[in-house]
Amino acid sequence: MTDLEKKSRQALVPSDWDYAPAPESREIVRIEERYGHFVGGEWLQPRETYTTIAPASEEPLAEVGQATAEEVQGAIATARDAFENGWSALPGSERAKYLFRIARILQERSREFAVLESLNGGKPIKESRDVDLPLAAAHFFYYAGWADKLEYAFPNRRPRPVGVAGQIIPWNFPLLMLAWKIAPALAAGNTVVLKPAETTPLTALLFCDVVRQAELPPGVVNIVTGDGRAGAAIVEGDVDKIAFTGSTEVGKAIQRELAGTGKRLTLELGGKAANIVFDDCALDQAVEGIVNGIYFNQGHVCCAGSRLLVQESIHEDVVKKLKRRMKTLRVGDPLDKNTDVGAINSRAQLEKIQELVAAGEDEGAEIYQPPCRLPEKGYWFAPTVFTNVAQSYRIAQEEIFGPVLSVLTFRTPAEAVEKANNTPYGLSAGIWTEKGSRILWMAERMRAGVVWANTFNRFDPASPFGGYKESGFGREGGRHGLEPYLEFQP
Amino acid sequence: MAQAPVLARGFELPLEPRLPRIGSVDAVALEARADSLAKRSIKKEAKLFALELAIRMTDLTTLEGADTPGKVHALATKAVRPDPTDESIPSCAALCVYPNLVPTAVARLRGTGVKVASVATAFPSGQSPLDVKVRETEEVVSMGADEVDMVIDRGAFLSGRYAKVYDEIVQVKQACGDAHLKVILEVAELGTYDNVRRASLLAIAAGADFIKTSTGKLSGAATLPVTLCMLEAIRDVHEETGRMVGMKPAGGIRQAKQAVQYLVQLYETLGAEWLTPDLYRIGASTLLNDVLMQIRKERTGRYQSPDYFTVD
Numbered sequence: 001m002t003d004l005e006k007k008s009r010q011a012l013v014p015s016d017w018d019y020a021p022a023p024e025s026r027e028i029v030r031i032e033e034r035y036g037h038f039v040g041g042e043w044l045q046p047r048e049t050y051t052t053i054a055p056a057s058e059e060p061l062a063e064v065g066q067a068t069a070e071e072v073q074g075a076i077a078t079a080r081d082a083f084e085n086g087w088s089a090l091p092g093s094e095r096a097k098y099l100f101r102i103a104r105i106l107q108e109r110s111r112e113f114a115v116l117e118s119l120n121g122g123k124p125i126k127e128s129r130d131v132d133l134p135l136a137a138a139h140f141f142y143y144a145g146w147a148d149k150l151e152y153a154f155p156n157r158r159p160r161p162v163g164v165a166g167q168i169i170p171w172n173f174p175l176l177m178l179a180w181k182i183a184p185a186l187a188a189g190n191t192v193v194l195k196p197a198e199t200t201p202l203t204a205l206l207f208c209d210v211v212r213q214a215e216l217p218p219g220v221v222n223i224v225t226g227d228g229r230a231g232a233a234i235v236e237g238d239v240d241k242i243a244f245t246g247s248t249e250v251g252k253a254i255q256r257e258l259a260g261t262g263k264r265l266t267l268e269l270g271g272k273a274a275n276i277v278f279d280d281c282a283l284d285q286a287v288e289g290i291v292n293g294i295y296f297n298q299g300h301v302c303c304a305g306s307r308l309l310v311q312e313s314i315h316e317d318v319v320k321k322l323k324r325r326m327k328t329l330r331v332g333d334p335l336d337k338n339t340d341v342g343a344i345n346s347r348a349q350l351e352k353i354q355e356l357v358a359a360g361e362d363e364g365a366e367i368y369q370p371p372c373r374l375p376e377k378g379y380w381f382a383p384t385v386f387t388n389v390a391q392s393y394r395i396a397q398e399e400i401f402g403p404v405l406s407v408l409t410f411r412t413p414a415e416a417v418e419k420a421n422n423t424p425y426g427l428s429a430g431i432w433t434e435k436g437s438r439i440l441w442m443a444e445r446m447r448a449g450v451v452w453a454n455t456f457n458r459f460d461p462a463s464p465f466g467g468y469k470e471s472g473f474g475r476e477g478g479r480h481g482l483e484p485y486l487e488f489q490p
Numbered sequence: 491m492a493q494a495p496v497l498a499r500g501f502e503l504p505l506e507p508r509l510p511r512i513g514s515v516d517a518v519a520l521e522a523r524a525d526s527l528a529k530r531s532i533k534k535e536a537k538l539f540a541l542e543l544a545i546r547m548t549d550l551t552t553l554e555g556a557d558t559p560g561k562v563h564a565l566a567t568k569a570v571r572p573d574p575t576d577e578s579i580p581s582c583a584a585l586c587v588y589p590n591l592v593p594t595a596v597a598r599l600r601g602t603g604v605k606v607a608s609v610a611t612a613f614p615s616g617q618s619p620l621d622v623k624v625r626e627t628e629e630v631v632s633m634g635a636d637e638v639d640m641v642i643d644r645g646a647f648l649s650g651r652y653a654k655v656y657d658e659i660v661q662v663k664q665a666c667g668d669a670h671l672k673v674i675l676e677v678a679e680l681g682t683y684d685n686v687r688r689a690s691l692l693a694i695a696a697g698a699d700f701i702k703t704s705t706g707k708l709s710g711a712a713t714l715p716v717t718l719c720m721l722e723a724i725r726d727v728h729e730e731t732g733r734m735v736g737m738k739p740a741g742g743i744r745q746a747k748q749a750v751q752y753l754v755q756l757y758e759t760l761g762a763e764w765l766t767p768d769l770y771r772i773g774a775s776t777l778l779n780d781v782l783m784q785i786r787k788e789r790t791g792r793y794q795s796p797d798y799f800t801v802d
Contacts (some may be wrong), residue, residue, distance in 0.1 A: 328758045
């Protein structure tokens with residue numbers, strides 16, 4: 001008995017409880033060595049290719065096509081043909097069947113997609129598994145429901161599809177953005193040419209497999225890959241509508257290019273959202289919301305809560321709790337099920353983050369990063385928070401698009417409104433208070449497309465999403481999301 | 491520093507007098523956080539570590555009207571050596587029994603390192619006069635209980651008589667002497683997380699060494715979110731005062747997998763410092779055998795029949 005007693009007294013407790021690695025298996029997904037462009041239901045051999053990599057390890061994953069202007073025009077012509085000869089005349093209830101089918105296949109193959117998304121994009125598997133994939137499928141389900149109800153969605157306006165939609169999407173939520181673009185376009189009766197981001201083409205290419213499996217008529221969904229040149233070719237091409245999600249800079253260039261052409265345009269661009277924390281909030285939950293607002297998807301979120309506006313009376317408490325919480329963030333292998341923060345998407349993005357963080361330090365803000373071991377290979381940036389930030393600093397003004405939070409303070413609700421709106425952007429905002437009347441008062445005054453109360457970064461296909469000012473125009477999601485893909489007759 | 495305006499007696503929390511002193515809890519976000527922590531994937535050595543720790547933190551419990559010296563003796567033996575075939579399995583933290591069975595438990599457990607815990611204060615309802623509760627506490631301590639699990643007067647709490655709740659805890663704590671006091675909030679009767687937070691701070695302020703979720707006599711006992719809510723209260727007190735208060739979820743934790751989830755939550759909320767039976771207990775009766783079975787599975791790669799583990 002004494003031995004046993006000794007044993008039970010011996011502290012087994014190490015200074016830290018190291019979770020054993022829990023990687024999701026890569027076996028489930030098959031990556032081809034080389035991908036072409038998906039046009040008219042067929043794979044076309046690309047003339048030029050480039051290598052797409054895993055940002056967490058810089059490991060090459062596949063060769064993918066760099067579409068030339070000619071290849072893009074071919075894809076658009078195919079989409080036009082499919083639009084005119086069949087798809088646009090198909091009854092809505094028939095289009096719905098295809099969309100439902102795609103949604104179900106995405107659900108069935110969600111693990112495969114989640115693994116590929118994390119591999120190619122660097123985001124933690126728990127996010128691609130629990131957020132990206134369920135939401136992508138939900139978008140198809142949601143718009144499938146609208147396909148045969150357009151007349152009810154827009155009564156007495158005789159909605160008709162616009163034609164061929166050119167869609168250019170970003171690298172932060174590759175498959176989800178694809179779903180946001182393709183689902184409403186198809187539900188409204190359009191055909192599409194979509195270009196995934198240069199760094200994250202693989203889930204879009206895997207999606208072509210789903211398109212085939214769903215037996216979607218050839219040419220309704222066409223996918224070309226490549227960098228900005230391919231995107232420019234889509235913008236210049238014979239399309240009826242451009243939908244772009246990406247940087248404000250490129251968005252402006254597209255808008256200039258399209259001026260006077262009669263092509264429709266929706267833009268979903270950058271953001272510098274304020275997450276506003278009042279002293280009567282539920283503190284621990286607000287801190288969770290702050291963390292989710294900025295470190296979710298490594299801060300590669302256009303609506304990220306990158307400016308924390310905290311009431312001065314609780315500033316110290318919030319920062320203390322925040323730093324403590326940041327210490328528990330697990331940075332590392334995106335495929336590990338316990339990873340909270342994954343890899344930065346590309347070297348270019350990493351350099352941009354590093355530059356802005358250096359600027360923040362130069363300008364006099366106080367930086368904090370929790371101790372964490374970053375892998376040697378790949379692109380990594382530790383979760384970062386800046387305190388003592390002035391409204392005029394670059395880190396408080398410019399979109400960083402990385403895991404970097406700037407903390408500012410305010411004294412009164414009116415000051416919070418003023419500071420929150422004092423930005424060229426207007427995509428989202430967060431309000432944290434237990435007081436219902438204050439939520440309503442604040443939400444009324446926010447110039448932002450989405451205002452979250454006591455939560456952040458929550459999405460639902462039924463809820464429209466989009467920006468004010470330099471964050472773009474047009475709405476995606478909800479009934480509003482159909483409008484840009486429809487023409488109305490008087 | 492100036493004193494805060496005097497609140498109802500008993501509300502002088504050992505926190506710095508500044509607002510917000512109690513704070514509130516957002517139920518949706520709390521549950522979301524608990525849920526995301528529960529999804530941690532704990533494998534191999536990390537899992538073995540958690541399972542062994544879970545045994546060392548277990549308050550093996552029997553609180554039945556039908557409890558007899560025989561039953562308590564058997565369970566006490568189990569607490570000392572949960573797996574007689576395996577020397578490496580540690581003992582449980584304590585055996586938790588009704589007052590009348592304290593002498594039996596003490597006789598069996600003296601010298602083994604396993605503590606004797608007794609419920610007291612008109613467990614489980616707490617609806618008795620204070621002097622009865624104090625007397626009962628003194629009695630179990632004099633019979634040799636190392637730890638006392640008391641219940642708060644939920645009737646008083648829910649009718650806003652916080653001072654009464656506070657006073658009772660203070661007096662029971664006094665009656666405990668050197669024995670450790672665990673204060674049961676019976677969260678299922680409190681109704682909201684805000685109440686749980688309030689009751690947690692109240693109990694801590696009144697001198698609780700541990701706060702505990704439930705009596706185990708109601709459905710809806712310990713849950714991950716409610717435990718997280720209490721851990722956050724403990725964390726706030728620690729931040730403000732440096733005082734380290736223990737936590738005991740009890741009731742409804744039956745599977746090894748759940749125990750691991752509770753420990754992950756503990757580790758990521760309060761840190762490695764709290765990963766000790768001195769500061770965390772799991773009140774359970776049927777959990778132990780599942781943990782033993784999982785340990786053997788983790789070591790040998792195979793599941794064994796439940797018949798290879800003693801039912802006590």
